[in-house]
Each structure stands twice: as C-alpha cells, then as structure tokens.
Amino acid sequence: MTRATPNRRRGRQLPTAEELRIWRDFIETTDALRSRLASRLQVESSLSPGDYAVLLALSEAQDQQLRSSELATHIGWERSRLSHHLGRMERRGLIRRQECATDPRGAEVHLTPTGAEAFRGSTVPHLRAIRELFVDALTPEQLRAAGEIAAALRVHLDARHKE
C-alpha cells in the first residue's frame, strides 16, 4: 500500500491487492460460516435458516400470529420471498395461513403447535452453534470489533442506498 498519490487514495481508485485479499477472506469466510450454521440447524432440527427466522418472529409475536406484511418487514424479506417460503412451511405443517378478520385482503400467519414445538427444540442447539462457531472463535476485542465493523458497513450501505 501507499503509492505516492495520497489525494487520490480515498474513494476514487480500485482496491489494492491487500484490500482485495482481505475482502476475499472476509466474504468467503462469512459465507462458509453461514453455510456451516445452516447445515447444523438442518441436521439438528430439520429447519432452514429461513424457517428459523419465521418461527422466531412468530414465537415472539402477540398470540403467535402476524400479518404477512408485518412478518415480512420484521425479518426484512421481500413479500414474494416470504409468500413462497410460507407456502413451503405450510405444506410441512409449521405454520397456517388464514384470512385476516379485520382486512379481507390480508392474511394472518399463525404458528401451529407443530411449528412451535420445532422452534422450541431448535433454539438451544442453534444458539450453541452460534457460540461455538462464532463467539468462541473470536477474542473479546475481536468480537467487539466485529460489531463495530458490522455497524460501519451497515451505515455506509444505508447511506449509499438513499443517494
């Protein structure tokens, strides 16, 4: 790093080789981490990360039910993605959809006993996996730094999104 053009370094040029190396390490490793977590969740609980997110949101909801759009907002998914996923989860008996009492256009998504049971059984193993694969891999300072890095990336992403 550090060719002799300091004023052109920031925000203008392509990444250096070192920056690119870090980028690749970072993105590939987070990918591997994600996929390892997903596979443990699958093996230990027969749930996908998507299933888990939906079940978590419903478990925390009043009456274990949410309007479809609220659910989408809560977990940050596009409507159509959620709709497809709910279809699959409904086939497996994890959730149930029924017409909303107050708005005939809308749908209420309900947690079924089967779904609640599946979620209960998955929580502890999943949290344990997060601890083992993420938290335990890092020193306390690294963990703190990871939080700050995430925050910085998020702010930057959101800022660029608005532009």
Place this chain on the structure above:
Amino acid sequence: MTRATPNRRRGRQLPTAEELRIWRDFIETTDALRSRLASRLQVESSLSPGDYAVLLALSEAQDQQLRSSELATHIGWERSRLSHHLGRMERRGLIRRQECATDPRGAEVHLTPTGAEAFRGSTVPHLRAIRELFVDALTPEQLRAAGEIAAALRVHLDARHKE
C-alpha cells in the same frame, strides 16, 4: 454480560444477549453487503457472482481453460453445483465444455471470446463496487481487524471441521 460464573463462561454456555446482538448485526450486514454487490454486478455486467468466480478462474488459467474438477477446487464449489452452473453459462455462450484430450472421462472448460469479453468489462466496475461498499466503509484499523476476524473464524471453522 458477566454473571458471576467465570469458569463456565468459555465454550460451555449459550451466547449472551450482547453476543447474540453482535452475531445478528454481523451476519445480517454481511448478507446485505453480499446481495448489494451481487445486484451491482448484475446491473453493470449481467453476471452473477458465480459467473464472475468462474470467469475469473478461467481468465487466470493457462490457455484460459481448466479441467472441471480443478475449477471446482479452485473456487471451492461442489462438483454438482459447478456442473449445473456451467450448464447455464454454456447456454449463454460464456464458456464451452469439451472432452479432455488426456482423459476421456474428464471435461475441459474453455473460456469463449464472449465470456472473456464479459469478464473484461465487469472487472473494473466490480472492483470499484468492492472499494465503495466495503473498503471505503471501514477505517484502516477496521479493515485490518476484518482480515484478522476472517482469519480467526476460518481457523476455528477448519479446526472444528476436522474433529
């Protein structure tokens, strides 16, 4: 953080609320970053991240060709994933598969002129996007920390994989 059971803190228990918050920030943000990068690549070059990885590997290869299994190893994909992806890329004219001269079982994957052209055109915008969305979001110390975090996670993942 920090209940009064210091000897049970490490490696045994579930994550604390703070650890869990960091985990969620971290994984959700890296996901958002990945998907933003993918969408820019798509818009700017009509390529998916998978396309880019394949084209990059072939571009760097001797004679712009690789055995299918070497390619899979190089980019870290499962064989079947690569096979499906190559099928799609072949339909679009980005690569070509032909029987390997030295081993009739094997397949050689060749970069086509179309594929080479697409890759050339995508490189600069893609690297610029990495710079803008990742490198520029972080301070130099954070960038260094990101590299160290990735390395630590990787080592930990690999260690647990062997167990």
Place this chain on the structure above:
DNA sequence: CTAGCATGTTTGACATGTCAATCGTCCGGA
C-alpha cells in the same frame, strides 16, 4: 481377463431467491 471399486462428471428432485405480472379488495374523487 474380468469383477468391482475408484474417479470425473452429470442428472434429477427439490429448496431457496429474485423479478415482474397478476389478482382481489379498498378508497377517494368525478
């Protein structure tokens, strides 16, 4: 020589994701 396992790759079935189009209901103004 040949049965059977190893090797290299593909295939099929299905889960997951995105995008654009569709469908039904609601609502405000001519």
Place this chain on the structure above:
DNA sequence: TCCGGACGATTGACATGTCAAACATGCTAG
C-alpha cells in the same frame, strides 16, 4: 355510482444451491 390507483398478497418463470443417485471410464486384485 363507478373508475382508477393504492394496497396486500400470490403466482409463474427462472436462477441458484444441496443432496443423493446415476453414468461412464480407469485401474487393480484375483
């Protein structure tokens, strides 16, 4: 009233991923 757009959700077409099974050829023990 009724029309057109807003709103809530689903659908279809297709890209991407995983897993297990299938295929074809190579190699080796007997």
